[in-house]
Amino acid sequence: MSTMAVPDVAVAQVDEGFWTRTRRIGAVLLALGVLAAVLFGALATDQQARFTLSETEGGAALEINGTIGAILFGVIAAAAGAALMAGVPKRWFTVLLGVGLVAFVLSFLCWQVSAAPEGRNFMPLVNMVRGTFVLALPLIFGALAGVLCERSGVVNVAIEGQLLMGAFSGALFGSLSGSVWVGLVAAAIGGAFISLLLAVFAIRYLVDQVVMGIVLNLLAVGITGFLYERLMQTNAEKYNSAPRFSNWEIPLLKDIPVLGPALFRSNIFLYLGLLLVLVIHIALFRTRWGLRTRAVGEHPTAADTLGVKVLGLRYRNVLLAGVVAGIGGASYTLALYSFTKNMIGGKGFIALAALIFGRWSPTGALLAALFFGFADQLGTYLGAIGSSIPSQFLAMLPYLATMLAVAGLVGRVRAPAADGKPYIKG
Amino acid sequence: MSNPNPASGSPDKDPVSGSPDKDPATEAARAAAGGTDRAATATAPKRPEPTARPSLGRLFLDNLWAANTVTVTVLAVLLAMLVGAVLIIVSDPDVLATYGYITARPADALSASWTVVSEAYANLFKGAIFDPEASGFTAALSPISETLTYTAPLVFTGLSVALAFRGGLFNIGAQGQATIGVVLAALAGFLLPLPPVLHLVVALIAGAAGGAVWGFIPGILKARTGAHEVINTIMLNYVAVYFLSWIIIQNGVQNPGRADAISKPVDSSAQFPRLLGEDLRVHAGILLAVLATWFVAWLLNRSTFGFELRAVGANPDAARTAGISVSKTYVLMMAIAGLLAGLGGSQMVLGSTANALTPLVVAQIGFDGILVALLGRVKPWGVLLAALLFGALQAGGNRMQSYSGISLELVTVLQALIVIFIAAPALVKAIFQLRAARAARLQTSLAKGW
Numbered sequence: 107m108s109t110m111a112v113p114d115v116a117v118a119q120v121d122e123g124f125w126t127r128t129r130r131i132g133a134v135l136l137a138l139g140v141l142a143a144v145l146f147g148a149l150a151t152d153q154q155a156r157f158t159l160s161e162t163e164g165g166a167a168l169e170i171n172g173t174i175g176a177i178l179f180g181v182i183a184a185a186a187g188a189a190l191m192a193g194v195p196k197r198w199f200t201v202l203l204g205v206g207l208v209a210f211v212l213s214f215l216c217w218q219v220s221a222a223p224e225g226r227n228f229m230p231l232v233n234m235v236r237g238t239f240v241l242a243l244p245l246i247f248g249a250l251a252g253v254l255c256e257r258s259g260v261v262n263v264a265i266e267g268q269l270l271m272g273a274f275s276g277a278l279f280g281s282l283s284g285s286v287w288v289g290l291v292a293a294a295i296g297g298a299f300i301s302l303l304l305a306v307f308a309i310r311y312l313v314d315q316v317v318m319g320i321v322l323n324l325l326a327v328g329i330t331g332f333l334y335e336r337l338m339q340t341n342a343e344k345y346n347s348a349p350r351f352s353n354w355e356i357p358l359l360k361d362i363p364v365l366g367p368a369l370f371r372s373n374i375f376l377y378l379g380l381l382l383v384l385v386i387h388i389a390l391f392r393t394r395w396g397l398r399t400r401a402v403g404e405h406p407t408a409a410d411t412l413g414v415k416v417l418g419l420r421y422r423n424v425l426l427a428g429v430v431a432g433i434g435g436a437s438y439t440l441a442l443y444s445f446t447k448n449m450i451g452g453k454g455f456i457a458l459a460a461l462i463f464g465r466w467s468p469t470g471a472l473l474a475a476l477f478f479g480f481a482d483q484l485g486t487y488l489g490a491i492g493s494s495i496p497s498q499f500l501a502m503l504p505y506l507a508t509m510l511a512v513a514g515l516v517g518r519v520r521a522p523a524a525d526g527k528p529y530i531k532g
Numbered sequence: 533m534s535n536p537n538p539a540s541g542s543p544d545k546d547p548v549s550g551s552p553d554k555d556p557a558t559e560a561a562r563a564a565a566g567g568t569d570r571a572a573t574a575t576a577p578k579r580p581e582p583t584a585r586p587s588l589g590r591l592f593l594d595n596l597w598a599a600n601t602v603t604v605t606v607l608a609v610l611l612a613m614l615v616g617a618v619l620i621i622v623s624d625p626d627v628l629a630t631y632g633y634i635t636a637r638p639a640d641a642l643s644a645s646w647t648v649v650s651e652a653y654a655n656l657f658k659g660a661i662f663d664p665e666a667s668g669f670t671a672a673l674s675p676i677s678e679t680l681t682y683t684a685p686l687v688f689t690g691l692s693v694a695l696a697f698r699g700g701l702f703n704i705g706a707q708g709q710a711t712i713g714v715v716l717a718a719l720a721g722f723l724l725p726l727p728p729v730l731h732l733v734v735a736l737i738a739g740a741a742g743g744a745v746w747g748f749i750p751g752i753l754k755a756r757t758g759a760h761e762v763i764n765t766i767m768l769n770y771v772a773v774y775f776l777s778w779i780i781i782q783n784g785v786q787n788p789g790r791a792d793a794i795s796k797p798v799d800s801s802a803q804f805p806r807l808l809g810e811d812l813r814v815h816a817g818i819l820l821a822v823l824a825t826w827f828v829a830w831l832l833n834r835s836t837f838g839f840e841l842r843a844v845g846a847n848p849d850a851a852r853t854a855g856i857s858v859s860k861t862y863v864l865m866m867a868i869a870g871l872l873a874g875l876g877g878s879q880m881v882l883g884s885t886a887n888a889l890t891p892l893v894v895a896q897i898g899f900d901g902i903l904v905a906l907l908g909r910v911k912p913w914g915v916l917l918a919a920l921l922f923g924a925l926q927a928g929g930n931r932m933q934s935y936s937g938i939s940l941e942l943v944t945v946l947q948a949l950i951v952i953f954i955a956a957p958a959l960v961k962a963i964f965q966l967r968a969a970r971a972a973r974l975q976t977s978l979a980k981g982w
Contacts, residue, residue: 307955307959311955311959316702316704316762317702317906318955321955322952324947325944325949328942328944328948329941331939331941332619332941332944336938341625447941498774498778502770502771509764512760512764
């Protein structure tokens with residue numbers, strides 16, 4: 107029984123010379139900025155690029171001339187890149203990188219919006235923000251499920267299956283009982299069911315966790331697809347008409363421009379998702395449970411020596427992850443759509459990507475999920491304004507970004523040390 | 533029967549015999565079917581004192597209920613079908629209604645359950661292997677033909693996953709490699725004007741090359757940067773899917789007569805010849821699959837590269853110390869794995885399943901290939917047998933769906949369950965109280981982190 111991880115093949119570079127990681131990223135950013143200023147500037151038209159603060163064309167808007175905007179933001183991105191290359195203090199790295207990337211995206215948007223046909227050359231920011239969060243929501247729940255699992259040393263590739271099972275049992279039991287709350291609890295249990303299988307086979311029977319995750323995904327697709335065809339398709343009235351959570355408006359917050367209508371007139375799942383990010387972040391880094399979880403994920407033997415029950419904690423965290431992912435699945439069936447076969451459609455794997463991109467931390471996962479959600483929403487938007495950029499290439503963006511991240515081009519990502527290794531006591 | 537797998541620490545998990553190049557399932561199956569002497573020869577070198585050997589019949593019975601590969605596999609299939617039966621029963625409202633009064637009339641519930649389950653599984657069998665009511669040559673061979681048609685691409689993706697497994701990498705990307713393979717094979721199939729045989733060969737090469745490139749990327753990333761192949765192959769799967777859905781709707785690719793996302797059909801000169809006449813779907817792809825199995829078996833067990841691959845899979849550090857280039861092995865291994873998956877994908881348009889690209893043209897062959905590889909115990913000939921079982925389930929599932937109205941998804945459930953039970957032999961062993969197999973370690977697959 108080999109439980110040893112295959113160490114990375116690449117040997118860490120000791121002396122990087124002039125081309126440090128910061129400088130290399132700066133150079134890339136500089137090139138991107140120049141490209142944006144020249145190419146996007148040339149392609150953009152002289153129309154105004156309008157970013158309206160509402161859901162429609164009317165109302166207050168941020169406006170900029172298309173060509174000027176594309177060039178201006180391109181220059182800003184290039185400047186940020188140049189600053190990184192010049193060797194600014196390390197604490198400015200994240201800020202400059204962020205500014206550079208945002209400016210690049212803005213330059214791109216100035217081009218796209220100004221080049222859109224008359225009548226559609228505006229971008230409703232409320233819709234963009236809301237769409238980003240709606241599309242990111244299952245990713246947030248899924249990635250949090252991944253955080254809980256993997257921080258305690260169990261690889262969770264079964265996020266897809268957990269989301270799907272949650273969505274299915276939420277729809278089924280929500281319909282049967284006619285209550286959203288019963289549906290919500292059932293969804294949590296459904297997600298936990300897949301988690302339970304993962305936990306038992308990974309922890310008790312020492313099956314390779316990645317293998318188990320893949321197989322469980324297929325199992326979840328099979329079971330839900332089978333029962334969907336047998337029950338829900340034949341009698342949708344009875345089995346697939348779950349009640350839905352209505353939108354709750356939060357007083358005061360809902361009046362914030364853009365963010366208010368986009369976020370604070372939403373359903374329970376968005377609030378729950380954001381709350382969970384906060385709770386899990388605090389729990390993981392500020393509580394005894396969190397310390398133990400991280401210890402078990404990094405060095406189970408040491409944790410065991412100090413009296414932490416490694417396997418018990420792993421069981422508990424994996425089950426908890428299932429509950430979180432199950433609720434994430436219900437954010438589809440108890441708020442937006444009725445259940446359809448394989449309705450998660452790969453979101454679980456993007457959640458996995460978000461988890462890795464976010465470096466196994468709850469806040470990182472949130473940001474990564476939002477980035478992926480934004481890319482998704484941008485694809486929809488560009489399709490709507492008849493952009494020349496194929497939406498399929500935008501849809502590839504999250505996956506390519508994740509590959510760049512794990513290849514160490516955007517910064518080294520490192521999994522918890524004991525992630526995926528079963529712990530055998532003694 | 534010597535063991536060509538000495539102290540190199542190769543991942544030889546063979547529980548029945550000492551020979552890694554023979555598939556234990558076939559060997560033991562032959563032993564079980566054709567008498568006991570083969571079982572004796574297979575196990576004989578394991579025992580220190582041949583003089584003390586018990587009778588052959590005794591040996592056979594001992595092994596029958598021990599946790600060896602064949603017994604565990606058969607029991608895993610049975611367990612999976614049992615769970616499948618439960619699913620059929622609980623999802624049938626009429627049968628479920630009889631359980632409402634089970635205490636009053638238990639016979640009703642039992643007979644209703646038996647009827648629905650036995651009918652479903654009978655159709656599964658008839659669709660996959662043989663239909664006793666069929667009359668005529670074509671009808672009698674049709675189930676086998678269907679089974680073989682579904683088997684062929686699974687052999688390739690299964691081999692792809694198995695090969696990478698033996699080298700210590702988990703190739704979840706067979707799906708993406710097959711997708712790129714199918715795209716290039718189809719493009720070569722309808723864009724190039726070539727004579728019949730040459731056209732098929734060129735299309736296959738194009739598909740293989742596409743898959744190889746898609747396998748090479750995670751391989752080189754693993755070798756150069758240490759980026760985990762599981763993550764990269766998953767990501768590349770999706771990139772491939774989006775690429776497929778993009779290329780279908782391009783001018784010159786999309787079928788001009790259609791508004792939906794479907795490409796032009798592949799020229800008939802680039803299609804596999806059918807083996808048993810035009811009415812039966814089985815095509816020469818299955819022969820290519822057997823050839824590929826033989827090639828991978830040779831590559832793994834008889835070639836220098838195969839030795840290096842297995843050494844790297846068993847312990848990369850030791851392999852590096854021994855002078856094997858781990859990076860080179862990873863890259864080459866993933867490229868070959870991608871090549872195999874690309875060939876498997878090519879069959880989806882060059883065979884008889886479809887002749888044009890659609891967004892779902894690859895179906896699930898890449899993911900099924902993972903299951904096939906695990907079920908085949910990551911040995912080439914085992915993969916072939918496992919692919920046969922999965923092909924049979926698929927073919928039978930089609931009939932079960934149309935005759936008994938049981939959703940094809942049940943097959944997915946059965947396949948996943950079989951592999952779950954296989955992956956955890958300790959569970960099967962515990963459920964059936966099996967004896968520990970002689971000279972066999974019940975090995976779960978290698979567990980490793982990100």
